[in-house]
Amino acid sequence: MHAATxxxxxxxxxxxxxxxxxxxxGPGEAVVDxxxxxxxxxxxxxxxxxxxxxxxxxxxxxxxxxxxxxxxSVGPNVDSVAPxxxxxxxxxxxxGTCRFCRDGPENLCEQFGLFHGAFAEQACVSSDRLLPxxxxxxxxxxxxxxxxxxxxWHMLRRTDVTxxxxxxxxxxxxxxxxxxxxxxxxxxxxSIGSSGDSAKCxxxxxxxxxxxxxxxxxxxxDAVTDIGPVDxxxxxxxxxxxxxGLDVLRRGGRMAVCGKTAGASAEIAVDDLYWDQYRxxxxxxxxxPDLERVLSLVASGAVEPVVDTxxxxxxxxxAFRRMENSDAFGSLVVTP
Ligand SMILES: NC(=O)c1ccc[n+]([C@@H]2O[C@H](COP(=O)([O-])OP(=O)(O)OC[C@H]3O[C@@H](n4cnc5c(N)ncnc54)[C@H](OP(=O)(O)O)[C@@H]3O)[C@@H](O)[C@H]2O)c1
Ligand SMILES: [Zn+2]
Numbered sequence: 001m002h003a004a005t006x007x008x009x010x011x012x013x014x015x016x017x018x019x020x021x022x023x024x025x026g027p028g029e030a031v032v033d034x035x036x037x038x039x040x041x042x043x044x045x046x047x048x049x050x051x052x053x054x055x056x057x058x059x060x061x062x063x064x065x066x067x068x069x070x071x072x073s074v075g076p077n078v079d080s081v082a083p084x085x086x087x088x089x090x091x092x093x094x095x096g097t098c099r100f101c102r103d104g105p106e107n108l109c110e111q112f113g114l115f116h117g118a119f120a121e122q123a124c125v126s127s128d129r130l131l132p133x134x135x136x137x138x139x140x141x142x143x144x145x146x147x148x149x150x151x152x153w154h155m156l157r158r159t160d161v162t163x164x165x166x167x168x169x170x171x172x173x174x175x176x177x178x179x180x181x182x183x184x185x186x187x188x189x190x191s192i193g194s195s196g197d198s199a200k201c202x203x204x205x206x207x208x209x210x211x212x213x214x215x216x217x218x219x220x221x222d223a224v225t226d227i228g229p230v231d232x233x234x235x236x237x238x239x240x241x242x243x244x245g246l247d248v249l250r251r252g253g254r255m256a257v258c259g260k261t262a263g264a265s266a267e268i269a270v271d272d273l274y275w276d277q278y279r280x281x282x283x284x285x286x287x288x289p290d291l292e293r294v295l296s297l298v299a300s301g302a303v304e305p306v307v308d309t310x311x312x313x314x315x316x317x318x319a320f321r322r323m324e325n326s327d328a329f330g331s332l333v334v335t336p
Contacts, residue, residue, distance in 0.1 A: 031125075038175070047063065072122060085132060151284075155180070180234045
């Protein structure tokens with residue numbers, strides 16, 4: 001089969017379109033014919049050698065967490081899916097035996113990890129991580145869901161967002177950002193999204209209640225404050241946007257941080273944290289039931305993910321350059 005492989009960890013120029021061995025499903029596994037796979041910034045961090053897993057990679061490496069497609073074959077002891085089933089993958093990898101696997105939430109698993117291998121014609125996956133795809137959800141749409149929507153939904157749960165809350169999403173035009181704004185709306189809450197790009201701001205207006213143009217935290221602080229106090233912040237940027245999030249929260253507000261796009265460390269005013277009694281929490285991925293929930297929101301039409309562009313698998317490097325340039329709105333998807 002063909003795959004888009006990372007041949008070294010530098011940048012998009014190190015992505016090769018090559019032939020790799022066909023996968024064979026082992027016990028409990030299924031091989032899926034990949035119809036669509038979406039890019040996440042995690043893949044870019046891996047490609048640049050900026051991920052915690054960079055030291056453990058063997059080449060050629062097939063990245064890609066999120067895939068949807070059709071089951072081709074199954075290994076022994078698989079009865080949850082059969083060849084021909086349309087599916088989407090939950091990319092969580094868990095040990096199945098630790099206290100969090102037994103008592104939840106599974107994304108706290110002591111050996112939590114992620115599936116990689118979506119940027120290929122076929123992927124060999126754990127069969128119990130495959131969700132049936134409803135007829136009215138196409139594979140390209142489904143491929144946008146696992147990482148971005150599951151993560152955004154889990155952040156909304158971590159911050160107890162409910163109808164009527166006002167929620168700020170700095171950097172709201174990518175995978176997690178658009179997902180967050182749409183899911184905030186689906187909950188009946190009010191979203192504020194920002195972007196440094198005026199064209200992307202125009203597109204964001206269809207998904208967020210308030211749109212602020214800018215990346216400068218000082219500009220964003222003033223603009224959000226003008227809108228009003230914020231109940232929760234969903235923060236995938238990290239860096240200086242962590243203090244910005246605290247600055248715009250109402251007393252007792254909540255912020256979940258899931259990423260480090262704008263910086264892997266942050267300085268915060270400790271006295272703000274305790275005096276205003278903020279709840280600051282980390283959040284990673286979500287649970288398979290979170291993914292089931294967002295899939296049902298999409299199947300019902302309550303949420304409509306945005307795909308910026310689809311690329312042939314052979315054009316995966318071009319898609320990565322788009323992500324590197326931050327000029328996409330919504331998701332970038334490759335279709336083998
Ligand atoms: N912990 C987890 O489980 C988990 C899960 C999913 C994602 N994440 C993390 O969440 C982050 C977002 O992932 P994604 O796939 O949604 O990425 P993405 O699609 O590339 O995000 C694009 C957004 O990030 C903004 N942005 C990019 N670089 C920026 C910078 N230097 N300063 C400020 N804003 C910047 C863009 O702003 P403009 O609109 O101004 O261009 C845009 O709104 C990543 O750090 C990722 O690793 C973590
Ligand atoms: Zn576990």
